[in-house]
Amino acid sequence: MEEAKRLEHEQLLRVLQFYPFEIGEVRLVSSRSGRTTWEIETDQGTKVLKQAQMKPTRMLFITGAHYHLMKNGLPITPIHTTNNGGLCIGAGKDLSYVLYDKVEGNEMTYYNKEQMEKALAFAGQFHKASAGYEPAENSKKRGRVGKWHKLFRWKLQELEGNKQIALSYPNDPFSLMFLEYVDKMLERGKNALKALDEPEYNQWSKETIEAKSFSQQDFTLARFTDVDGNAYMKELHSITNDLPARDLRIILNKVMKKLSVWDEELAIHLLGSYDSVNPLTEDQYKVLWIDLAFPHLFCSIIHKYYLGQKRSWSDEKYIWALQNIIAVEDSKDQFLKQFPEVVKEIKRRSGGKLSE
Amino acid sequence: MSKQKKDEQSIIPKLDLEKFEFSPPGPMGWSFSEYEQMLDNLDSIVLDQNTVKEQLSLLEGKELVELSMDGVSSNYKLSVNAFDTLKKFLSENLNVDVIEVEVTVSSPRVEKIMESNPLNNKDELMKNSFDYKDELMKNDLDYEDEIEIKKEEIKSRVRIVKVDEGIKNPWISPVLSSTNVKKGKK
Numbered sequence: 001m002e003e004a005k006r007l008e009h010e011q012l013l014r015v016l017q018f019y020p021f022e023i024g025e026v027r028l029v030s031s032r033s034g035r036t037t038w039e040i041e042t043d044q045g046t047k048v049l050k051q052a053q054m055k056p057t058r059m060l061f062i063t064g065a066h067y068h069l070m071k072n073g074l075p076i077t078p079i080h081t082t083n084n085g086g087l088c089i090g091a092g093k094d095l096s097y098v099l100y101d102k103v104e105g106n107e108m109t110y111y112n113k114e115q116m117e118k119a120l121a122f123a124g125q126f127h128k129a130s131a132g133y134e135p136a137e138n139s140k141k142r143g144r145v146g147k148w149h150k151l152f153r154w155k156l157q158e159l160e161g162n163k164q165i166a167l168s169y170p171n172d173p174f175s176l177m178f179l180e181y182v183d184k185m186l187e188r189g190k191n192a193l194k195a196l197d198e199p200e201y202n203q204w205s206k207e208t209i210e211a212k213s214f215s216q217q218d219f220t221l222a223r224f225t226d227v228d229g230n231a232y233m234k235e236l237h238s239i240t241n242d243l244p245a246r247d248l249r250i251i252l253n254k255v256m257k258k259l260s261v262w263d264e265e266l267a268i269h270l271l272g273s274y275d276s277v278n279p280l281t282e283d284q285y286k287v288l289w290i291d292l293a294f295p296h297l298f299c300s301i302i303h304k305y306y307l308g309q310k311r312s313w314s315d316e317k318y319i320w321a322l323q324n325i326i327a328v329e330d331s332k333d334q335f336l337k338q339f340p341e342v343v344k345e346i347k348r349r350s351g352g353k354l355s356e
Numbered sequence: 357m358s359k360q361k362k363d364e365q366s367i368i369p370k371l372d373l374e375k376f377e378f379s380p381p382g383p384m385g386w387s388f389s390e391y392e393q394m395l396d397n398l399d400s401i402v403l404d405q406n407t408v409k410e411q412l413s414l415l416e417g418k419e420l421v422e423l424s425m426d427g428v429s430s431n432y433k434l435s436v437n438a439f440d441t442l443k444k445f446l447s448e449n450l451n452v453d454v455i456e457v458e459v460t461v462s463s464p465r466v467e468k469i470m471e472s473n474p475l476n477n478k479d480e481l482m483k484n485s486f487d488y489k490d491e492l493m494k495n496d497l498d499y500e501d502e503i504e505i506k507k508e509e510i511k512s513r514v515r516i517v518k519v520d521e522g523i524k525n526p527w528i529s530p531v532l533s534s535t536n537v538k539k540g541k542k
Binding site: 018028 | 411418422426
């Protein structure tokens, strides 16, 4: 064990020698999903070294964005550059390293309304601070702005395919429940796809490209910590060039899934919080509504089931998850239908005005 | 068997529930004893030591490269092992004390064609077959914006000369060998 630790330390020193710190104790903190982190004691405080199984050029795209956000004043953990100004270190084709400060704070949870409010206000700050990002020429970019049609179509095709699979399992309870709702979800998805042809989506996409802004891609509270009552980003996991609506849809769906129901009041409250920092136009809200209407959650659970992605999940767990998502999507219907009233209320709470 | 004895036997024994510890049911939960054991050894909860070891072994012998925003040059430093070997060699053979060795190599350039603004040409976008996975898959969305062009390899011309053996005899399936055919005729 000691020998293994010594070897680990030795290997990591090869990476850490690039940084202007005196290295002390190295502690392994976590390792999952291809990402491993260590806490490093240095002469300038505790640092976090992250190793990711990722192309170094992709890591450069993310760390460049991290640096950009930091320069623009977003409360995000300081990222360290190497002695030669490098933002990350690559080892071979698929291994990358990044070093940043360890930030101490309290955990943020989805069940705390105040913390959620802060997280949404942070999202507004994030999207504003992201504007003007010019990635390094040799970085591997990622984006979906202007490509929603393709994603929606692909997911609907997959759903149709899974419907056919379900039809061949007449005794499978999950498939039976899926078949009960699939047509409704397909219809909602197709309507959302059609709505993308309206000018609002195209317009916002053009604006996002021009603004050179990006979104978080996977907006989750796991990346935040509460420092002195404010949301603070302790790690930037990934980014993508996409509309801010994507982050909003992901976080709203995530929190409502945890509540097992679409809480209209909470949704308005959270969007009001976002809007007070980064006000959206009525047209931009229309695009958010399209994304919320598309059955992303439903497609996701069906995809997981028929591809057997969650090996540890029992049939009961799958059925429970499907029931939960159906409950959320069903209760979301009413919210989606009240677009003008809801947007008016969001603006009233954020103190903003409606403009197209 | 007397009636009293029969009654005594049919009493359902009471279970002392306090002896039992409960944990969440199903695969999302874990049995209490396992959980207790994990708490005794916190390191093993988060750390898959084998994976970490495996990943770090991948690092061995690999050149490390710093990536910066200017994106033009990358500095390659010698690995600790290589540095030590070189230091040892120089001090033994040339009586030189080496403090640091740094080698700068220009980074290999990758030819890329940046995709034109997709909004200008949706049809073209749809035609392009991007390699992407669903965002909901395990590793998040991995969707390439750019197409890397591989350098065209120069193909050398090869002339294949086939020896013409000539058709000496007509080919007959072994199933229909002459004896079988004859037998069939009979």
